[in-house]
Amino acid sequence: MxxxxxxxxxDEKADDDLPxxxxxxxxxxxxxxxxxxxxxxxxxxxxxxxxxxxxxxxxxxxxxxxxxxxxxxxxxxxxxxxxxxxxxxxxxxxxxxxxxxxxxxxxxxxxxxxxxxxxxxxxxxxxxxxxxxxxxxxxxxxxxxxxxxxxxxxxxxxxxxxxxxxxxxxxxxxxxxxxxxxxxxxxxxxxxxxxxxxxxxxxxxxxxxxxxxxxxxxxxxxxxxxxxxxxxxxxxxxxxxxxxxxxxxxxxxxxxxxxxxxxxxxxxxxxxxxxxxxxxxxxxxxxxxxxxxxxxxxxxxxxxxxxxxxxxxxxxxxxxxxxxxxxxxxxxxxxxxxxxxxxxAQKPAIADPEHPETLTTVRGQVELDHVGFSYVPNRPVLPDLDLVVPAGQTVALVGTTGAGKTTIAKLIARFYDPTSGVVRLDGIDLRNLPQDELRRHVVMVTQENFMFSGTVADNIRFGRPEATDAEVIAAAEAVGADRFIAALPDGYETDVAKRGGRLSAGQRQLVAFARAFLADPAVLILDEATSSLDIPSERMVQRALKTVLADRTALVIAHRLSTVEIADRVLVLEHGRILEDGPPAELVRGDGHYAALHEAWVRSLV
Known part of the structure; x- marks a missing residue:
């Protein structure tokens, strides 16, 4: 500020400056x-x-x-x-x-x-x-x-x-x-x-x-x-x-x-x-x-x-x-x-519907139908977006800062509702789904995932408290977090301290991955989720991601194109509009925005 x-x-009244x-x-x-x-x-x-x-x-x-x-x-x-x-x-x-x-x-x-x-x-x-x-x-x-x-x-x-x-x-x-x-x-x-x-x-x-x-x-x-x-x-x-x-x-x-x-x-x-x-x-x-x-x-x-x-x-x-x-x-x-x-007296902007619908069989298809959204009136981030992500597909969103990538992720996770249009999961408007049910099927992992006071196991189990120790260990192994956890003084029972202060940024991110994977959502959103990882850790996570994301819908937001390469499909965004859409290998061979981004990324590695 x-x-x-x-x-x-x-010069204002501290608590009177809110509507x-x-x-x-x-x-x-x-x-x-x-x-x-x-x-x-x-x-x-x-x-x-x-x-x-x-x-x-x-x-x-x-x-x-x-x-x-x-x-x-x-x-x-x-x-x-x-x-x-x-x-x-x-x-x-x-x-x-x-x-x-x-x-x-x-x-x-x-x-x-x-x-x-x-x-x-x-x-x-x-x-x-x-x-x-x-x-x-x-x-x-x-x-x-x-x-x-x-x-x-x-x-x-x-x-x-x-x-x-x-x-x-x-x-x-x-x-x-x-x-x-x-x-x-x-x-x-x-x-x-x-x-x-x-x-x-x-x-x-x-x-x-x-x-x-x-x-x-x-x-x-x-x-x-x-x-x-x-x-x-x-x-x-x-x-x-x-x-x-x-x-x-x-x-x-x-x-x-x-x-x-x-x-x-x-x-x-x-x-x-x-x-x-x-x-x-x-x-x-x-x-x-x-x-x-x-x-x-x-x-x-x-x-x-x-x-x-x-x-x-x-x-x-x-x-x-x-x-x-x-x-x-x-x-x-x-x-x-x-x-x-x-x-x-403040009413939540995101509320449960009076007559909720139920997802019987969750496949994970995501659809944005003529979606418009703005944080500030008359300044749209997404003017009119149409997007369909079939169930089981991994889609990478790339583009410049402010292109609308994270906004799309927040709308799918229903942290916000669209200003216009509809966001659907398996054909059902998210506004018609109870939030508890939606949160079970859609999980978002960001680069600043919060670590709560408690043990490593407690933090992994956060999204699924009833999980057994064996399931916690399996989730950690799936993302490659088991090695550093085993080296901790008390292993999975090590206290992470306030906000995960005893763990490095990369270790905290791996724990966040394990937490999300243990929750086993139908739709997994990764918003710059590998940005805190060093190169060896990133490669380890990428190997795990190929297995973990195989049977679920995933949206991957990343500036590191090494993470994007695991996607089935890449969307290049600019000012809330899709400029390019296709498999990463196909877009690299072209002469569009993604090819230019990929070439610049390759040069940065030399």
Whole structure:
């Protein structure tokens, strides 16, 4: 990515530059997503709601018991009477505290279990959906954003499930309960306390509005930091080879600075809101103490009532801080939910048909009927291509870069659907075949085949997990990979390390060949699949290919004409059109494009 393009993207919203995020009503979809996740636990949530009510009722009864103890329990003792009533009040207080503690423990345990199950389901959905989305989606949706969705955003939701809802429910119940009890205890003093309520509501409304905008920017900035980090580390070889460390550091510093700035903005909001709540609370407490003290001195209120009032007043203002924390958590989680809902709402461009057809006997004939395709509108790669590859035939595609060779391969493998026309396998439109069935019969091997963490045998068995050890070994022998595998420390059980780091490029390619051959597809596509091999390895693979490709349809894309020579038929492409079509030996004897390519290749070997 050029610096100009990258700088331009910094001025955009990191996750709003995609069509899926621009057109969707995110908030509604985020609510629907959360509702669908919580629906299986409706009964548990209802029980948890009852437990929360019990817990808060027990907590709110404490100041009332304190008031009763001061007003009714202590005076008899002061007059030399029995302490029976005070002891009963203390016992009741102990019971209430125990009820609160037990209900709290039960709530935390059960809510934690529900939260983890919800997160597990969300992680599964996100992973499953990313796996189902088409190659075109992943081409434009960078790996950094995928990481951000599956880690950063889910962690924000996890925080909300663990502490957010609990804080909100407790705060709402406490505010409502204390407001009622303040009026019940003494309506005059209660009205004095409630005068501060509109101020708190206005302050909370301001904070909610501003934090909603700020936390959405936080999520977007966080995604940009992850994107830049992941892309730089993934391409670290290129970064170091072209001495880009300093420049990439500058770019990362820029996005990190923006992330810091927006986080500082969130702290400024909190710095205004929380001290504001405390200021209003302290002023109200002072007014209540003065007015309540005056009424106590004039015999209009008991000391116990004033004490209970002050305790309730503290309870009344404490939840505002919890609500602040909930707003922080909620806004972060809400933004994360919107991002995830946008991704989950994205429909795969390559989808299974509603009424699928079934291949009874797979022969492997491939047909492209008036196929047109373009990656960018009005810039066709294939304007109008007609091609029939009979079952069992090996066809080599040659031509200059951009001629459309790899595009044809991707259409046959159905990584993309044609813009116009039809691609058929044994006479059936690929769009009418279930993807699972199509993938069993069409396999594509490219020059950058991915090696997964695990053993050599695991990677060969990737396309056919149920294969036996003997079948794995036979596949390796078929492509000539058995010799280097036998020389590895643990043979087929050797761990290939991250992305096959313990294997050379040629060895990784041979493992990829063995993987494809073990899958035993009816159609095998080799896209520059021998480009990573040295000359001896290439010759060994060519000998294996003659045997392996004998009974299947194959498309071979290669610049090395030594690989092309094993083909039954060669197509020379230019700008998505077929210039020449025929057996390689026949085309070499002519004076066309293939003959010129072959002559240039022969001269390069001298």
């Amino acid at each position: 050029s610096e100009t393009v990258w700088r331009g993207r910094l 899926i995020d621009e057109a969707l009503p995110r908030r509604r979809e985020a609510r629907d997503l959360l509702y669908s996740l919580l629906t299986p636990f409706r009964a548990t949530v209802a029980v948890l709601a009852v437990i929360v009510v019990v817990e808060n009722a027990a907590r709110l009864s404490v100041p009332l018991l304190v008031q009763r103890g001061i007003d009714r329990g202590i005076p008899p003792i002061a007059e030399g009477g029995p302490a029976r009533e005070l002891m009963m009040i203390v016992a009741a207080l102990c019971v209430v505290v125990c009820v609160q503690a037990v209900s709290r423990m039960v709530f935390l345990k059960r809510s934690g279990q529900v939260g983890q199950k919800v997160l597990l389901e969300l992680r599964r959905r996100v992973f499953r959906h990313f796996g189902r989305l088409d190659v075109a989606f992943h081409d434009r949706y960078t790996s950094g954003r995928v990481v951000s969705r599956s880690t950063n955003d889910i962690e924000a939701i996890q925080e909300m499930l663990q502490t957010g809802f609990d804080s909100l429910i407790t705060a709402v119940l406490t505010l409502g309960g204390t407001a009622v009890l303040l009026i019940v205890l003494d309506w005059r003093l209660g009205l004095v306390c409630l005068v501060a309520f509109p101020i708190l509501v206005a302050l909370a409304a301001w904070f909610r509005t501003e934090s909603a905008k700020t936390y959405r920017e936080v999520r977007e900035s966080a995604a940009l930091v992850i994107v830049q980090f992941v892309e730089t580390m993934t391409g670290i070889k290129a970064v170091q080879a072209y001495r880009r460390e300093g420049r990439n550091q500058e770019i990362f510093d820029d996005v990190a600075d923006r992330y810091r700035d927006i986080n500082e903005k969130t702290f400024k909001l909190v710095a205004i809101f929380m001290p504001g709540v405390k200021l209003v609370g302290n002023i109200t407490t002072g007014v209540v103490l003065l007015y309540g003290g005056y009424r106590v001195l004039h015999g209009e209120m008991t000391i116990g009532t004033l004490t209970a009032f002050l305790l309730y007043l503290r309870m009344f203002f404490e939840p505002m801080q919890e609500i602040t924390q909930f707003f922080n958590t909620f806004q972060s989680a809400s933004s994360a939910l919107e991002k995830l809902a946008g991704v989950l």
